[in-house]
Amino acid sequence: MALTRVDCHLFRGDKAAHDVSSYVALNPEMEPSRMVFAGSSAARESLGSQVAFKLAIDYFVKGIESSYATGLENPNLKKGEEGVVKVLEDAFRSANASVYSFGHKLSAGGRMAAALLGVAIHDGRLATGRVGFGSVYLFRKNQLYPFFDAPEGETEKIGDAREFPDDFATRKYSFIGSNALVDVEMASVELQGEDIICAFSRPLTSLNETLLFESLEGLLADGFPLVASEDAAARLCHDVFTEPETLSYALVATVGPDVIYCARPAA
Numbered sequence: 001m002a003l004t005r006v007d008c009h010l011f012r013g014d015k016a017a018h019d020v021s022s023y024v025a026l027n028p029e030m031e032p033s034r035m036v037f038a039g040s041s042a043a044r045e046s047l048g049s050q051v052a053f054k055l056a057i058d059y060f061v062k063g064i065e066s067s068y069a070t071g072l073e074n075p076n077l078k079k080g081e082e083g084v085v086k087v088l089e090d091a092f093r094s095a096n097a098s099v100y101s102f103g104h105k106l107s108a109g110g111r112m113a114a115a116l117l118g119v120a121i122h123d124g125r126l127a128t129g130r131v132g133f134g135s136v137y138l139f140r141k142n143q144l145y146p147f148f149d150a151p152e153g154e155t156e157k158i159g160d161a162r163e164f165p166d167d168f169a170t171r172k173y174s175f176i177g178s179n180a181l182v183d184v185e186m187a188s189v190e191l192q193g194e195d196i197i198c199a200f201s202r203p204l205t206s207l208n209e210t211l212l213f214e215s216l217e218g219l220l221a222d223g224f225p226l227v228a229s230e231d232a233a234a235r236l237c238h239d240v241f242t243e244p245e246t247l248s249y250a251l252v253a254t255v256g257p258d259v260i261y262c263a264r265p266a267a
Helices: 047-067 083-105 206-221 232-240
Strands: 006-011 021-026 034-042 114-122 125-131 135-140 143-146 185-190 196-200 250-255
Touching: 006 021, 006 034, 006 232, 021 047, 034 047, 034 250, 047 083, 047 114, 083 114, 083 125, 083 185, 114 196, 114 250, 125 135, 135 206, 143 206, 196 206, 206 232, 232 250
Parallel strands: none
Antiparallel strands: 006 250, 021 034, 034 114, 114 125, 125 185, 135 143, 135 196, 196 250
């Protein structure tokens, strides 16, 4: 049995969020059971950060495409369950090296900074990583599991398109482009049929998490994901956040159910 079906539902905030963030979702090999999502936000309201989030997305995608260039012959994807983690890490480092190098060419080293969140699904394995803020959750069998811890005492303060204080570099955040080396928070899990993955451009408070759980329960009661309206992600974001229009991006993805997949037709 295999998990070959991946359904993605996306949400975007208003124009103000568009000006300081970007996202992309793609199937790098145009094959079943593959999905890559990335979202990037300016770390603060500055021209350097606005350039940084655009470059971060561009070079993250180039890193993904490079890893998948040889398809399943890529040795990273043959090393077992952690292969997709390595591919995601390489994409983050590609993005960081390019943004950092570009900043130093413009004598803007350290001032070009962006948050970057990535999610990848490959043959039933989910890997996710982040640099900066952002959150990813797994909803399975009526349980909600976070992949990352929220910054202690900071969940109420962080919002997209908000200016960070001048001492942001000394705080407990790492951003794409701010240093030559980047520390990527990574997590991975083997997926099961009917899992739901949710990703948001900001960390969630305890209240947000409770509302997320209740909203997912409501969607499932309405037949989600087999019966899903085009605004499923928008509905969830309006349920969870007081000001959903300020979100840079949100992803709701479902996988499965388990099926027997026939890759080649009989002659």
